[in-house]
Amino acid sequence: LLPALIFSDIGPVLSLTGAIGGGCIAYIGPGLVYLGVNGEDFLNSVLGRLERWRGTKTVNSGGGGGVTEEDLPVDGDASLEIDASTSIDAYERIVSGSKPLWYYLGFFPIWCAIANRGATHLKKKTDAAFAMTGVSAESAPGDRSLLLPPPTKRDYSIAMFFVCFGVVSAIAGVMSNLYVQWNNLDEVDYGDGN
Numbered sequence: 712l713l714p715a716l717i718f719s720d721i722g723p724v725l726s727l728t729g730a731i732g733g734g735c736i737a738y739i740g741p742g743l744v745y746l747g748v749n750g751e752d753f754l755n756s757v758l759g760r761l762e763r764w765r766g767t768k769t770v771n772s773g774g775g776g777g778v779t780e781e782d783l784p785v786d787g788d789a790s791l792e793i794d795a796s797t798s799i800d801a802y803e804r805i806v807s808g809s810k811p812l813w814y815y816l817g818f819f820p821i822w823c824a825i826a827n828r829g830a831t832h833l834k835k836k837t838d839a840a841f842a843m844t845g846v847s848a849e850s851a852p853g854d855r856s857l858l859l860p861p862p863t864k865r866d867y868s869i870a871m872f873f874v875c876f877g878v879v880s881a882i883a884g885v886m887s888n889l890y891v892q893w894n895n896l897d898e899v900d901y902g903d904g905n
Contacts, residue, residue: 730884738877745870747829754801802827
């Protein structure tokens with residue numbers, strides 16, 4: 712009621728709201744949710760690509776590469792496996808080392824931060840849900856063959872495209888609305904005096 716009393720025409724307000732809200736709901740939101748829900752897999756994928764790049768960089772720079780005597784364990788249980796699914800460790804390893812140019816040109820600092828935040832919060836929520844119900848992820852009932860396959864690089868590319876396209880569409884919508892308002896193009900002159 713208050714905007715109707717203040718403004719004689721709320722068309723510009725609605726068009727700006729539609730431009731921003733439409734881009735967020737249709738493109739930015741789904742892309743961010745997909746990266747957040749699959750954040751752990753995304754971080755491990757990026758870490759794998761970075762580790763391959765860092766490995767070839769070390770070998771090409773004459774750093775010796777490969778495994779040295781100091782890298783090998785002295786003693787311990789050889790049957791233990793390293794849990795590669797810890798996204799927080801993956802995120803720390805991603806941000807701590809050197810990175811190639813494609814990492815920055817592809818906005819991967821932003822994508823990795825989104826994925827890390829999503830993976831961290833999703834883990835907290837699932838841990839809390841399992842603690843409340845007393846059921847662990849391993850002992851949960853159901854057929855494991857019905858689980859979805861892991862996301863692919865193409866899936867991540869589509870999610871990142873959706874976010875970028877949504878940002879561009881929201882900016883274009885706002886800019887076109889501002890252009891119309893500044894140039895008074897929204898006023899229609901019918902020329903017949905009506």
